Amino acid sequence: MNRNTMSYKVKQFIMFAGPATVLFCAVVIVPFVYGIYLTFTSWDGIAKTKPLVGLANYASAFSDGEYWRALGRTAIYSLFAVILINIVAFLLAYLVTSGVKGQNFFRAGFFIPNLIGGIVLGYVWKFVFNRAFVAVAGAFSKGTVPSPLSTPGGAMFCLILVAVWQYAGYMMLIYVAGFMSVSDALKEAAMIDGCTPAQAMWNVTIPLMRASFVQCIFLSITRCFVVYDVNLSLTNGEPYGSSVMAAMHVYKQAFTYKNYGLGQAEALILFVICAVVGITQVYIGKKGEVAA
């Protein structure tokens, strides 16, 4: 059979990737394009007519102060969360590849938080902050200690802490793969050449793991930027709207305030920001990648 004809290739594609492609189009591409169309309407989400309003929604999105404050908050949250997630994940990965006793058990243990859904996790931590923390801190300080969730700074801190707890285990797996991919021979060679273990780590292992860093940072940035579930169950935007992240604001705008078109436009702006940040980071990261 001639395997170089167009029809053969098309058939092969349909056979292997056809169903997935169809589904991907149906649940991602089509809604995305339809969503872009909705940004040009003043639809309230339920009316029969969807009046076209041109770019009015984008104008309102740019002048929606609450939205930009939510975005700014999300950027700060993401900055801290991404840095901490990756530091913690890297250290955990180092720990569980260094040959400690029971390292497979630790790997599984650190990974488990990632298997708990965001909503459940939010409620669990809410309990920890509101009850357990208050009870323990109260016992030590002999007074009532307010829950950290009751102040704007505290709520932000809690969100970041939970994000680190949730994602560090997942990122750890990627770093573990990175560590394993660096051959011992290279490290040994460096040591023979007079490197201390720290120097070998810094000059040999880390540069060779660059791909892991690029991937982890990309994943954590994109996840942090669109955080919603933990935000909803842990703080629900409180106290007084000071922990409303961008995605939650978009949801409220579209469904609670019934400005579907505006919410959709704001979601699209969030998407573009996410994409730009993510792609820039991957581009810069990939440029300096070295192959062993």
Added chain:
Amino acid sequence: MKKNMKKLAVLALTAVMSAGLLAGCGGSGSSGSEGSGSSSGDKTAITVFNSKMEIQGQLEEMAEKYSEEKGVDVEVYYSNDTVAAHLATRYSSNEPYTLSMVDAKDVYALAEEHALDLTGEDWVSNTTQAISVNDKVYGFPVCIEARGIIYNADAIEKATGEAFDPTAIKTTEDLKALVDKMIAGGMATPVGVMKEDWSLAGHFLSEVYEQHDDPDAFIAGVKDGSIDLAKDEKFNAMMDTFDVLKENNYAKDAAISAEREVTEQKLAEGEIGLMFGGNWDWAVISAYDYTENMGMMPVPNDSSDGSNEKMVGGGSKYFFIDNSDKTTPEQQQAAKDFLNWLVNDEEGQSFLVNECALVPAYSNINLEVADPLGKSVKAYSDADKLIANYNYLPDDHYSICGASMQKYLAGDIDRAGLAAEIAKYWSTAEVGAH
């Protein structure tokens, strides 16, 4: 042999994975067609959307019985999503419910496009709470709900050592005296304050508007700046009372992280004696070790027009019938029959009042309300001592003004700051069409 095993394993895996792909597809397909409102066989089938979580169990049981007795299949659905958001998805997928239970504001938003005109129905003359738009009745009130201060009389009497008469507490001063007595009697913090934005802004703050004779004019005045909210008598009267509640809140140090369930549990079990809320709170209170000796009273405040002797409330949750061609005339008739059954049939009445413990909105239903809070509300409703709900607040009112109220509750802003934030909100907000 070994090679064959491997091949087999690969094949099996592939089969499982492709089945997974198809399952994703099949799942959405079948969920799309469930309850599409088509009649099965010769039986008419109607779908009912319930947005009152606490009566879902009762509704499902009733639906089963109703289907057997009346020969109409009733299928009850529930979603904990925002009502409008959930209906929006049903309408955009072209699968409306025959009957939808929604909030008053949703009726105003949806009625003209989606609801069936119910003006000619029997029950209309038996209620004062039906919703009409342009002189056509669209909304069937499910029950009456009202807001006020919920008290635990056992807890109060235990602390004060004397009999408690809720009607004697009218002014802020009365409330303050009661609270002081309770503190003297050993209850250090006798009050619970819910921090939820719907409670603070949707229920408490909105009483400020509703207590005015003409809420529309008042809001318009705040909007154009001709009324200075900070100097408004009602606003200050209500906020004075709020200050008393706030000062004696059991969770004063961390008011914003107080959890509703904990607050209501404390109230039910008598650790605190007073909380602002409504008769819907019974669904939460009754989950704990409660006392029957509870009730509701109007929010005490220093007003001279008698509004401190009335609760604020009225119809709550409305049924409307879909008017689209997705709902057949038979289904519409079955839905109408169902509504009539609720109001006029003894079983229907008993279902509303006894099974669901709702306060009926119909003058021809004389059954006694089961729960203590509902009893108080029924008494005020029967005595015509309810100030009507203002159902036209914008959708973002409770979350934006709620945030301001939370700041005030946490002590982040003072009353002038609160008034300024609310006035600022109104400078750009628009009340709903009505």
